[in-house]
Amino acid sequence: MRGDVDVDEVMVACCQLELAIGAVAANREAGRAAIVEAASQGAQVVVLPELASSGYVFEDEAEARHLAEPLDGQTVTAWHELAAAHDLVIVGGICERDPGEARPRNSAVVVDRDGVRAVYRKAHLWDREGLVFAAGAQPPPVLDTAYGRIAVIVCYDLEFPEWVRLPALQAAELLCVPTNWPREPRPPGERPAEVIRAQAGAGANRMFIAVCDRAGVERGVRWCNGTSIIGPDGYPLAGPVGEDRAATIAARCRLKDARDKSIGPRNDVLADRRPQLYGAVSR
């Protein structure tokens, strides 16, 4: 099946993990166990949270640097072994030691049986991340995998519709979003605003979006637990989890459906764009 991107349905799973700052071994083990369990249930693409080995709420840059790992470090190596053993595509976040940069990166990798297929460095930094990480300056990678055409961004990136549009323009079928969404107050009965933006991004681009959030309390910070897999119509196929616990969700996704941008007989969400009128957006 490898190289055959005309698979009819792909089982996409998101493993919402309970993580702890600095507890690298335990965090890795939580990820490993969740990946194995998802694979045993038939998952083919597995998405993990942002900073899945280090935790998120760093005291300062020094702590993040201490917890950073290179792309051939233990976390990504373990993901590679798991991807090879179970024929998975794994997308997860790490605190990356970038040899070309003094500061660590808030990165996400796409790993399959061949190893690291792409690394993405978060371009829009949230809150104290600006004190800790070097921001990326490359657009989201979009790559063909055994299961379909996959792109990746991280957390706050998703709140910039331009950043979601870029992979759609590159024909991404599934946008994976490792995230740590801090919980904010919201009106009763409403979904997290972040989930709503993910829904809108999926619908406006007719693209699948798989968001993997996290659980647990870290130095007083709680999370949205907004892990969800959203179809190209903008509605959840699975999730949002909405509970503060480790949980894996999964959905069978006809990723090929994302190639069809038509809505009704005369409209197409990409062809109907008027890019020549959008110049101010990129100035």
Next chain:
Amino acid sequence: MRGDVDVDEVMVACCQLELAIGAVAANREAGRAAIVEAASQGAQVVVLPELASSGYVFEDEAEARHLAEPLDGQTVTAWHELAAAHDLVIVGGICERDPGEARPRNSAVVVDRDGVRAVYRKAHLWDREGLVFAAGAQPPPVLDTAYGRIAVIVCYDLEFPEWVRLPALQAAELLCVPTNWPREPRPPGERPAEVIRAQAGAGANRMFIAVCDRAGVERGVRWCNGTSIIGPDGYPLAGPVGEDRAATIAARCRLKDARDKSIGPRNDVLADRRPQLYGAVSR
């Protein structure tokens, strides 16, 4: 108070009207009555649906041309008189006879006591509109009014995040969206996808969005009845109406709040953008 855009709260109303194709006199009267009623309740900005005088489901271009009106026609003249009498800003859609163009326009006007302050011609045409109307080629107008800085787009325009971003970049506080959202199937308990996109647009830009949809069945087409006023946090302040009937909703909006794009101590939804990386969006 005119010219004083530091008013604390502005009452924004959206009048979801039941309209009928070609019933211009009745449609005008429905609009007039709703505007007067909204003003009597304290409304200062009143938003009406798309194509509020003509109706929407035209047989062909000839029918639309027959129903088109110039900017000094009866509908806009009536809105001007109502705006002057009640000190309103009125934003509503008309089938416009554009002297510079053979085909009619799907337009929206912003009218206050001084008359027509702006005309916007829908740039993204939905379904058979492409057979009926000439598309606009100008970005959304953004203008200072007695009640705040107001922009206007129409219906399907809202599904292009770039088109929502443009007025936000021009410091619009309130984006008014006359619309006729055809009803599509959706999962039980879910809001219309169009409302979700409006919520995301408001939140991503920290801008108020007032959408005025419509009611009634027109040549077999039903509507979302998604009329809603959304705050800069992305949550509805009023609506969505969700019922197929004429209904006016209103919310007191601190439009000034839309000038503050900060979210938390270190983030700003506009300043955090990376426009130099968004070039492909406008190519």
